[in-house]
Amino acid sequence: MITFTLNGQEQRFEGDPEMPLLWYLRDVQGLTGTKYGCGEALCGACTVHADGAPIRSCQTTLGDLAGRTVTTIEGLSPDGMHPVQVAWRELNVAQCGYCQAGQIMSAAALLKDTPHPSDEAIDDAMSGNICRCATYPRIRAAIKKAAGQVHRKTASTGGAK
């Protein structure tokens, strides 16, 4: 049995430890905010936090997660008011929106560790997240808008599911 914490709640999983977290979230838990985009850690749509760091849930098995703490887009903020989410809305970043949960999770992790990132730091942190609508200019602008507002406790632990 694998136990880990998901959005503040303890999980006990007795199935195939090779199952990627992505499919556990989406198909077993119904947490569909985390998206499938490539299945090979190439696009970042499935980004969640494990112990506060961004990971690709499509390439992270449940076996890898024993004892760890996972936060998904649903758990990033109880009321959707994480500074990154707010900045995203203020700048109307999204187009189709599909990749945006992954983008937001990557951006939130970046700003937690680097409150005022340079353009190069933004490129480094966000390069793994593809947006086919190409909302990149606004992603960059929204990260700068949210800069300095993300604190460790809001970014990594999340609230109630």
Next chain:
Amino acid sequence: MGATITNLSRRAVLMGLGAGTFVLAGGLGPGARAEDSPKKYGGDAMPGGVKDDPRLFVAVAADGTVTILCHRAEMGQGVRTSWAMVIADEMDADWSKVRVDQALGDEARYGNQNTDGSRSMRHHFQALRRIGAAARQMLAQAAATQWGVPVAEVTADHHSLVHAASGRRLGYGEVAAAAAALPVPARETLVFKDPAKFRYIGRADIGLVDGFDITTGRATYGIDVRRENMLYAVVARPPVHGGKLVHYEVDEALKVPGVVKVVVLNTAPLPSGFLPKGGLAVVAENTWAALKGREKLKLTWENGPNAGYDSVAYRAELEAAARAPGQVARNQGDVDTALKSAAKRITAEYYIPHLAQAPMEPPAAVAQVTGDKCEIWGSTQAPQTTRETVAKVLSIPAENVTVHQTLVGGGFGRKSKPDYIAEAALLSRAMDGRPVKLTFTRTDDLHHGFLHTVSVERLEGGLDAKGKPVAWLHRTVAPAINATFAPGVKHEGASELGMGAVNTPWIVPNLRVENPEAESHTRIGWFRSVSNIPHAFAVQSFVAELAAAAGRDPKDFLLDLIGPARQINPADMADGWNYNEDPVVYAYDTGRLRGVVERAAKESGWGKPLPKGQGRGIAAHRSFASYAAAVVHVAVDAQGKLTIPRVDIAFDCGPVINPDRVRAQLEGAVIQGVSLATLGEISFKAGQVQQDNFDSYPVTRIEAAPKDIRVHLMPAAQYDAPLGGVGEPGVPPIAPALLNAIHAATGKRIRSLPIRDQLQA
């Protein structure tokens, strides 16, 4: 706002203003055009036409909540927001009380719902104004009746009706029930708002109606739909288009925990249109089990007639075809004689490979078959085509197919084709009616797409002794979209040729466009901007090549080629299609094309010196009844590394409804143009696609996107002017402007896309 797409709530909400009016479906609303014109254009020419009955689209609840039904697919263009802005503005609704709900797929009821061709606002803006105005007038009439005063004395004021003389005031919700019972005012009695008083139309600070849901993970796309007792499926499809499954062993797959069943899907004969490719489906308790099960299948395919499709050999075929005369699509003057007598003669061949739309949400849908009925929850641009295709594969009437249109996680044309939804429907039936979610993996998406065509464009030009162009010969060779749907198609259709091949407004006395044959060996489909991409790439690159040969500034040369401002009937350029728009109302306006060229040049600092290794390129193109010009500024370092510090794009789409979304579409179009020019290629070997995922089919990521994109919107004279499209016209000028900039920076002319490492050679 927190609007969600949940058709589940649709009926309950519509019981406001819509109470008792459900029987209207299919009836001719007051917006229906009289049958007095021989040819219909625009939205009126689309299947289902345009509907403007407010009872179909607006519901006002007793608490004043206004629910607006959007029947267009939301796939990133922001249409659910813009759609509601127009209706809410004309009805003078308070935006904070507006909700947006999504219509079911039903063209008999709602009018045409096919969301492609950059036409949501182009076809519907005036109808949306009529819907809003009619709703406002019905509310006003209800208030007038209640007060016993003439309706002329009642004015709407931000969600209230006011009788100024008596100082009385009623909220929209208070008169909603009475208003719902009133007849819809006739079109000629509608009074529209003075555009100077628009509250929402034209405003740039309206938040997306789906913004909260998107940023919190609550937004529901087709791939996210969950139904009770649902199963999950993936399909192993023939690796070659037109191939068939001939032998299979499934024992190992069935041993995978969670795998429930393996289902054979029939392969439709070629040309297969929207129908699925067939193959073997693995149905399981979750996606992971289905994927593992699929890996364990042992399959033998018969590859069929396209087994030899090879992109290297095919390119040579296209080039050979382009070097010989072909079917004439447009002809003026005597090109052959003019070329022979030209002082300078230039020839160039341009190649652009297949492209995959690769929306971030791969094709996915949920279907549930119950008896002779089927319910679909799908990410689709074309709900009516979905109904018809599902009906066909299930052999049931289209009316028995209910399509719940979810948010579309990127479309770009891929989700105009419902093959994946038909697969879900077939699998639900095979599973005795249990709901089945069908998911394409990314590899499935790239291997089983409806690809952008592949083309060779050969241009030949002649200049006189003074550098003036005297001859223009363009041969365009590309497999056609129609070949996906009809046998024996070897020429581009009118719509493809009308996307920038024949309809060049050049001041050149001798001009011919030819379309030699090309056979299709895969499924060709629409890709954002469609044939405008190869045509504009070649034509606008060649304009710069001619300018260089003439020793002229490319921008000045382009303006001279466009010539003076004038209105050209597209038919006079052998374009009888014109995006199905009226050739007079939507004439080719060279003044507007000049306008965007001049604006982009001015804003970009065209002509100002740049450091060594840097350069600017310009390109302009009309498509989807809009005009776009881009100046791309590049820097190429000594190692051949390309960066794009800045892009200026000037855009004229007529009246702008939602400036923020127009800008967003253009920002995206610029980067998607950069992506296809620098990286995009789908290639075939032995009939099979060679790219499997975003490693072998790379797309532009944040670090390679232009850092500074400046969108310059041309002001429209008035809101009654015809609207152009927005979603697609920004893409076509980007690749040629980029290549022209690279030439300016390095002297190197790239004619074969993608650029990839050509600058490092």
